[in-house]
Amino acid sequence: MTLELVEQNLRPEFSAIVAVSDVARLADMLTSYRAALDxxxxxxxxxxxxxxxxxxxxxxxxxxxxxxxELVVLGQHPWSDDDAALLVGVKRARSDLVLTLPGWPEIDTTDLPTLFEALGDSDMVIAARSGRDKGGLRRTLFHGLLKRLFGLSVDDPFCRVRLARKPVLEDAGGLGVRQHFIPSIAAQRGYQVTEAQLRPAAAEEEAAHGRFVFKPLGHVRAVLDALMLFVVLKFLRRPMRFFGAIGVPILLVGLATTAVLVAYRLFGATALADRPVLIFAVLMVVLGIQIIGLGLVGEIIIFAQSRRMKQYTVRSIQREDADAIAEKTKEAAGSPPQRAGE
Known part of the structure; x- marks a missing residue:
């Protein structure tokens, strides 16, 4: 038996990852997952x-x-955040199927098998906690932001319970942003994302872990991450489109203003030395040229690195057997004509 077959036999069917900093009763939370995973x-x-x-x-x-x-403990040092730690866990996972779990109660752990049933041919299945209030201000704003920027808005974007294939998490999580955006990134990159309704954790369990929700600075970072993702996913390979959409209007406004001032000077005998609008027009022209120049520099960098950039991924390859192809070729050609006397 070769080494690859041995490793394949020893590889688990799925890898579960809990990536979180020190929270109250983390060991107890892992213990509650054990019965559901077994x-x-x-x-x-x-x-x-x-x-x-x-x-x-x-x-x-x-x-x-x-x-x-089955438990593997990774004490990361220095610690950055939960999102970077998740990618560390994904890289160390031995299975091609990865289940992400939070370090605090979010769902009824007995419903975890529902994720495996709902995966099917999809690349990622997201847990949506049923029966929760979906009309909150934070949830409504986040839904609208994801829908506007990425065209995908899941029912429960703040739930961290997901089941996905390892290459999908490596691809979607490699941008180093919050975990809430992973489904949107995966959908933007062409992966099939579905949802599964799971029962939420009991209220007394959530209260026992003392998990706080409101983080003003975290919400500001989430908005900045969303804007950064929109620019990266949409204009990474064509930076001139982004910078050109900003620089060209500014340049046109500056040129139009300058043309009007020059026309007044030539045909109206109006002095330009004491007009602040002239300074504004010149600055607009210079600023527009600089922004367009940044886009050109970005295009040069992308062109130079295009061979190293991954343009797409191959989901599957279907190829017919060589013997079957040869048989079909003979049937299409027909039997050779018989010569006279045979």
Whole structure:
């Protein structure tokens, strides 16, 4: 048996990842996941990526892993954030099927098998907590932002429970943004994204973990990430379209204003030395040329790096058997004509 076959036999059917900094009762949360992960009867591994500087949490996790062979604890140091830690866990996952889980109660863990049933031929299935209020201001604004920028708005964008194929998470999560945008990025890149309704976690469980929601600075970063993603996904390969859409109108306004001032000077004998509009017009022309120049520089960089950039991914290749092709060729050609006397 070759080494590749041995590794394939030892590879789990799916990899579950919990990427979160130190939160209250993290070890207890992983324990609650254990019964749900064992229930489907599939082989798995659970990768927990957390802040390695938290000694108390790390000790509790190591004690938990001592009698849980499927649990892998990664104490990342230095710690950046949950989103970067998720990508670390995805890269270390041994299975081609990855389940992302939060470090606090979000869903009823007994409903996790529903994600595997809903995946089918899709590339990613997102958990949507049923029965939750969808009319909040934050949720409404976030829905509108995702719909406007990316054309996709899921029912529960703040839920971190997702089941996806590993290449999809590596591709969508490689931009280093918040996990809430991963489904939108995946859909923008052509992957098939679906949703599955799961029951939310009990209110007393959420209260016991003391998870706070309102983060003003986090919401501002989310808006900035959304705008950055829109520009990157839409204009990364054609930067001149983005800079040109800004620079050309500015240049035209500056040229038109300058033309009007020159016409007044030539035909109206109006002095231009004491007119501030002339300075404004010249600045607009210079600014428009500079912005367009940035777009040209971006086009040169993209052209130079185009061979290294991944233009697309091949989902599958279907090829007919060589013997079947040869047989069809003979049938199409027909039998050769018989010579006289034969």
């Amino acid at each position: 229930a489907p009867g599939r082989s798995y591994e659970l990768i927990c990526v957390t802040d390695g500087r938290e000694g108390t949490t790390m000790e509790a996790l190591h004690r938990l892993a001592s009698d849980w062979p």
